[in-house]
Amino acid sequence: MTSATKTAIEKPLTFTADEAFARHLDSVDPLRASRDEFHIPKRSNGQPMIYFAGNSLGLQPKGTRRIVDQELDDWAKLAVDAHFEGKTPWYSYHEIFRQSGARLVGALPGAGADEVVMMNSLTVNLHLMMVTFYQPTKDRFKILIEEPCFPSDIYAVTSHVRTRGLDPRRAIIVAKPRKGEHTLRMDDLEELIEREGKSLALIMLSGVNFFTGQVMDIARMTAAGRRQGCVVGWDLAHAAGNVPTRLHDWNVDFAVWCSYKYLNSGPGAVAGCFVHQRHGQNSQLPRFAGWWGNDPETRFKMQLIPEFVPRHGADGWQISNPPILSMAPLKASLDLFDRAGMDALRKKSLLLTSYLRFLLGEQAAPGSWQIITPERPEEHGCQLSILINDHPRERFKALLSAGVVGDFREPNVIRIAPTPMYNTFHEAWTFANILGRQK
């Protein structure tokens, strides 16, 4: 990324609400060409939808089909030999994501890169991480989560507590927003970590909250937890590809994320997992094992009772051989992230989302809605969560029929996520006008 493209777009001193200004922002957007890399779904009238649901399922990059086809061809033509002779040999397929995965989440780059592996799905990875990193003792047995917490994470955390013979009502602590507020205050969260620290075995929070879009201070909360001797893991489902992170420097113990939201790798795509190097080097850590986590040198040794020797790094938590057809789309996706660069994406994202917030403020009939996502740049990513006070469901339906795809969370929140990869400023402008015109 050259400095020219990095600095070409600066937050204008004042936004204006006219259409020409939206067009202007698009014309000076250094990332505007990346929209052409994606299939944009169309309405029945042939017009492109305004797709603001990239936080649920990212759009398909045009390059994906070719990459998947390549694997189908290798399977057809080479069959078992494609493990070593395919264009991208299947045997080591997961290794091609080490560098791009590290760049994506701020893991160790270069020759030392072994902190990231793409495998399984998010919740499965969360389970694998908790097998290793949730080690309750008599005094230190609790897990800290936040509210609202994604259902899958609650199920996973609760099941671990139960399988260790503990009572979830005692072992799970929930950090909640203050009464009348929608998002957590980092001061409150840090204070809670300090107060409960000695009883906490694990702090398991979301980097970006799925419901409110709030970005947590991952560095500060990780440091607070580690000062208390806790393991600190992060669910980055809504953070990966949305906000830059520096997981290695921030000393995060582990992190998991999915690849079908901001990472555009398709429904149920293969997920990501980060294990800090200080753990990746520790072959003594308890874990669930399978042949793909074993050192490749001895993976096939046919001893009567083979001894599991974990591969160093995050690779050592793999279980099965990688699902090539599901992993191929990651290649198309991560190439696009590498080409754009997280810094440039974040820069456009901040501009796009703050512009949308400005436009909604211009439109609002007082009291009809309220944005619950924090406004400070370091506390939000792409998403704005809009709490609708009157006729939430009807308003959402009307948006859909006007060609806007967002999503609706019971009882009254519409989540809108303009992504810097493929959304435009003009789409934000159009959306604000559609919502504003509603009665």
Ligand SMILES: *Cc1c(COP(=O)(O)O)cnc(C)c1O
């Ligand atoms: C999307 C999401 C998940 C999804 O879990 P899968 O295992 O991929 O189905 C989990 N946690 C959070 C916070 C999410 O936003």
